[in-house]
Structures are given as C-alpha cells and as structure tokens.
Amino acid sequence: MLCHAVLMGSKQCHAMPRQAVPCHARQCRAMHGGTVPCQALLYLSTSLAGGKRDTDLILPINSSLSVTLHQDQLRTTTTAAACRDFTEDRLWLNGEEVDAGQPRLQACLREVRRLARKRRGDDAAAPLSLSYKVHVASENNFPTAAGLASSAAGYACLVSALARLYGVEGELSEVARRGSGSACRSMLGGFVQWHRGERPDGKDSVAQQLAPETHWPELSVLVLVVSGEKKAVGSTAGMQTSVDTSPLLKYRAEMVVPERMTRMARCIQDRDFEAFGQLTMQDSNQFHATCLDTFPPIFYLNDISQRIIALAHRFNAHHGRTKVAYTFDAGPNAVIFMLEDTVDEFVEVVRRSFPPNSNGDQFLRGRPVGTAVLPEELVSAVVVDPVPGAIRYILHTKPGPGPQLLDDPSQHLLGPDGLPCRSA
C-alpha cells in the first residue's frame, strides 16, 4: 500500500515531508506525518513512586515533581499515521512490533479522538476520519525499562504525535496520563509538577510547569547508566502492590510529600542548590524505602547504585556542602544533579571510581565535559575501592523543553507505505 502524504496543520511543521507517491485511488484519504521527539524524565518527588489511587484513570496518591531532560541527549521519537487502508492498529517499539491492543494505548487513542470530535463538531470536511486505524512507531535513544522513564517519554510522545495527527491542541497532559501516569509531566519542559488532584474523574490531575528550562541555566545533569537490563518488576505492577501493602507509602503520601512539594518548589524558585540537592536525595531514598516496604519487596537499587550513593555522600562530605545530588527512579541508573562548575571534577571522580572496561571512547556521552585534575586529598577521601566496568557510560545533559516537532523528514519512523522504515 502506498499513500499520499498529507501534512497535518502546525505552523512549527514547516519542514514536514511532502512526498508525492502513488496512491491507490481513494482508499487512502489521509496519511499523517507527525514526528515528535520527546524527553526522558526523572523524579524529584516521586509520583509513580506514589502509586495510584485509581489504576484505570491513573490517578496518583500524591503530587510529584520532575525535571524534563534535554532531548538532544535523551529522547523518544514517534511517528503516527492513520489511513483508510490500515486494517488494524499496529505499534512498533524500537523496531519490534508489539500488541497495539493494550488498554493504555487504546485509552490514549480514544481520548485524542474524543477531543478531535469535540473540536471538529460537525465539520464533515475534516480530512482524517476518526474511524481509521493507526500505525505508530516509536524509538528511544536510551535503555528501555531501566528506570529512565522510557514509558513516560514514550506515552508523552505518542499523545503529542496523535494530537498532531488529529489536529488537537491545548491541554494534553490529562490524556498522556492515561497512557503512563508520569507521561503527563513529559508534556512540558523544565520543572514540572503533577498535581494529584481531588476529582474522582481525574480532570484536575494534570501537569503544570513551575519554571521553564531556562530558569536555572547552571543546573547540569549526569546520567550514570549502570545496566541496560530490564528491571525485574515493571514500575506499574510494582507500584500497585505498594499501595496495597506498604503502610509507609500511605504515610509518606499523606504526611511527608505535601510539605516536601512546597519546599521543593521554593528551592527551584530560589535556585538554592544546597536545599534542592538534599531534598532530592532524601526523597529518592524515601521512594525506594517504600518499595522495600512493599510485600513482596521491590528492589530497584543494586550494589552499584549503592556505591554511587556512597560516592556522592563522600564527595559532598569532602567539600563540606552539597555539590552533587542523586535521584533514582524505578531502576539502578543514577541521575545526578550538580551545578555546571562541578561537572568536570565529578565526572573524573566517577571515572576513577568506576574505570571503564574498554578504551573509554564511549564512556562519556552527550554534552562536552572538560578535563579535571583531581587534588590528591580529594582522591584519597572520595575514590575508595574502585569497581572497573560497573558503569557502562555517563551521559551529560541538562534540563530541556517539552515535545518538539522534528524538522528532519529523514528521521520519520514510518515510510509512505505506513510501515517502519528499515533505516530509521
């Protein structure tokens, strides 16, 4: 099947592919081109972490806060297409076809179509029939299911692409939430809060930007990827068990998180790294504590995660203040915040503590890092008992914007036939 590519309306989309290809008469009334890179996300105060009070609507038991990372380094790319000729919804993740009938995907599709219907009213001239089946292809440029918020980025990107496809605009975090709770935060850039909300229908459980990514330009991020293995327990399954079995989670959600959310928002507003860092670490630890209080318990941190935590505390202790702050989501990989002037030194400390196994060419990725000469007393106080090969690579990034349309047509993941491009 070959289709005629049609551009869906967006002013940003000035470089969309306009490939004229043969089309089977009128079978194919519209095919979309919408490609959206998206961001990975990390938790300061946790949300999935908080578990859900409603698993169908995906309503969390507490509010949460995240920093959207820059898609120059961590991104999901998604292409969505709809066509009269498609006989079924189909989904490809990282090149592998997976079940497109999964309830969360279908919930997002249903919600976007509902918004489109509402918007169009009786406009019969709308180019794309809402009854067409869709094809979606999505790729991450970072490890999936390793606690780097791949499903959050994935669903945010999916909803952005579908919204473009159907010409829907406006508040979409509520729709993204139906795919994966934390995806609602990925619909915005910078520092983002997900309000728990009070309504049973979830209409007030939406994301809000506290500050754009430009608010704190010195804030830098290192992702320490310790393992690409899939985690043993998916975060969705894990979190529901937590809500049911952990007495500490309930207490945390009700009594600890609300006060911390207020405090964290103030730290960000004031760009107070000391307070921001302390609270980030404490809240990451408390999230993992509630995982352990779950029955059966859930472990996302492994021995290497523990070593990274100990290293960060030794580094801060040596400097007499909070210079680096770790946070771990549902996996062993560390996300470490620091101000720009600390990056070079801390990267060298990590390299000494976890010497790369190979020649080290691919050890440092993302934004450039300068060289640092470590003072001897720093090395002896902080670099204890190195573990070669324990960290696969370090990714240097920073806070970034929300979903973006891709300018480059060569990055589209579906070809004119609606099937994945071989060389995507």
Place this chain on the structure above:
Amino acid sequence: MLCHAVLMGSKQCHAMPRQAVPCHARQCRAMHGGTVPCQALLYLSTSLAGGKRDTDLILPINSSLSVTLHQDQLRTTTTAAACRDFTEDRLWLNGEEVDAGQPRLQACLREVRRLARKRRGDDAAAPLSLSYKVHVASENNFPTAAGLASSAAGYACLVSALARLYGVEGELSEVARRGSGSACRSMLGGFVQWHRGERPDGKDSVAQQLAPETHWPELSVLVLVVSGEKKAVGSTAGMQTSVDTSPLLKYRAEMVVPERMTRMARCIQDRDFEAFGQLTMQDSNQFHATCLDTFPPIFYLNDISQRIIALAHRFNAHHGRTKVAYTFDAGPNAVIFMLEDTVDEFVEVVRRSFPPNSNGDQFLRGRPVGTAVLPEELVSAVVVDPVPGAIRYILHTKPGPGPQLLDDPSQHLLGPDGLPCRSA
C-alpha cells in the same frame, strides 16, 4: 603474675577449674573463673532497628521481639577475671586486644559492681574487692559485625560472666542493655520481647520471655552467610542517624510496631507459621526501608540478600503458602525460618541457587540435614539464574536457651595468669 583460681558461687558451676597455682603472697585475693557461652539473636520486630530514644541509657523508641538461637551452633564464649594485681581493665575480642575503656563496657562493669555492692551490703568478708581491675576475653564462633547480632551476644555474655564473677543474680537484662540494646534479649532463651518501657531512667526497659525454646519444637532456622565482611556502617551509629533523619522510622515506631508486636506474640503463641512468616518478612523489610530513609542512607542488604529474598518468595509462591520466612538484621546475611519438614528441600534449593565454589565440604554446617530430590517443576520455577559462590555457608540451627555456664574448663579463655590462653 600467677594467681590462685577461686570459684565464684553458682550451683551450676560444678565443673569450674580449680587449678592451684603459685600466687604472689596476698597480692591476688581473688581470681575468677566464669565462662559463659551465649547466643546469637535475630530480630522479628526490630529494636536497634527502632533506634534509641536515649543513647546513654540505650532506651529504644519501640518494643521488639527476637528468637534466641541455639548456642550449639552460634555462640559467644567469655571469661572474666578480677585480680588485685591487674593494673588496668583489659579486653580481648576474638584474640585481639581492644580498648577496655570504651564507655559501654565500663557502663556494664559499673552496673554489675553497683548491684554487687547493693547485694553485699556491709559484708566485708566478700572475697572479691570491687575495686579490682578486670580482664575479659570473648570469642564468637560466627562472623563479627556482619549483622548476626555479635554485639548483642557479646554484651549479654559479658554481663553474665561479670555477674557470676561478682556473685550477682536476678534480673540482668537491664544491665546488658547498657552494653548493647539488643543484648538484653540475649539474656533469655526462646522467644523474647524487649519492652520499650516508659520511664526516663529505663528501669522498665527490660527483656521478658514470651515462650521458651521448647514451645515450638518444629521451628527450624537456616543462617545463610553471604559475606564475612564487616558492614560499612555499625548498627549503633546507623540507628542514631535514623532516629534523627527518617520520618518513616518515627511513624513506624509509633504507629506500626505496637500493633505488629501484639500480632507477632499471638502468632508465636498459636504456632501459626503462615502468619509468623509473613509478619517476620514484612517487618524485616520495613526495618531496612527505614534504614534507606535515613540520611545519608544505610544499606545492609546487598545484591545477594536481594536474591535470597526473591528466592524465598518464589519458593513460597510455588508452594502456594509461606513455607520459608527471611529476616535480616544489620548486615547482608539471611536468617530463614521454616518448619522442620521443609529444611531438606530448601537447603537443596539454596545449594542449587548458590552452588558452592569449593567441593562443598564446609558448605553445610550445624545440625544435620537430610538429602532431598527436587521435583523438576520446583527447580524450573524456583532456581533461576544461579550465582556460584555467593553464599559462603549455610548454618542449620534452631531456637535455644539463654546463657549457660560452660562445663568444660578447657574452654576457658583466660589462663591462670589472667592472660588469654594461646590455644583457647
């Protein structure tokens, strides 16, 4: 210096050494022989775990419960001596001399002497001057500082030995508590509760036996020793930080533990293994959760501990009920409860999951274990991804009695000169 050995009064002490050796005139008015093996202890509901509300008196923030393990397998042996010729207090632990001036040792010594003074009244004929310096030697037959309650057993044994030395009887758990909080529980056999108490002076913070070791004869215990390394954070230092920094610990102590204590006492009374096992695992996990909520966080469980936990849950899931229940104290080694009829099978499951590196001669220690042939479906469901050499050895034991006097004089740790026997 050679001393005249004098037997301190105890009817149980019918086989004490009565070595007549030359003595320097009257310089040496009394030398003790008191040797007490003691037990290792483990937590069901935690106590040290609970942190302390008073670090000097060692008063816990919550009550706790433990099972005293049998000293045929896990024990501390201690000899205490006092002599006019001793010029200073001296202490040997596992053959190494350590500082005897440490406040906790001195607190125990002071308390025992105070009780001795009270008991003697004006009895000037008391054979042993309370002003003499003491020599103490103590040995564990299990790894020290690896989360197997070595300091609890050690201080309980010290206080028992000193009490014999000075002829003090009666309630001594309050004194043992001054050495190491959990030591108070080691002063009794079987199932022991440490009451938190309400008084600021700690007089009501004492241990009480809930049931003797004979109450539940089918209850068996496996200790899985995964590492002899000392833990990174001593439990005393760790726990004080927890009290100061963990909001979850405070909630646990006030709201969760009291209800669980009542429930646990009932499980033991009813010999209800299903309920006992579930609660044991949940409370172990919650203790470690509060360690993680401490800032900086404390990790006692390592990757191997996590694998043991997962193994236990798979084993129970396969059987459709709680057949084994793990508990971890302040270290990576697992203590696993089960009924007698499960021991052979579970030992084989552990052996398959963590195949011994050497020929396996020393892999299984303690009480005898029969052979078991595992059904194929058990192996495929439970033995996942074996890790050779991860467990050093399995110790098979059971609940046991409190402190005992040693009958065998050859096991005394101090010679007639008051110095450690070379071949103790």
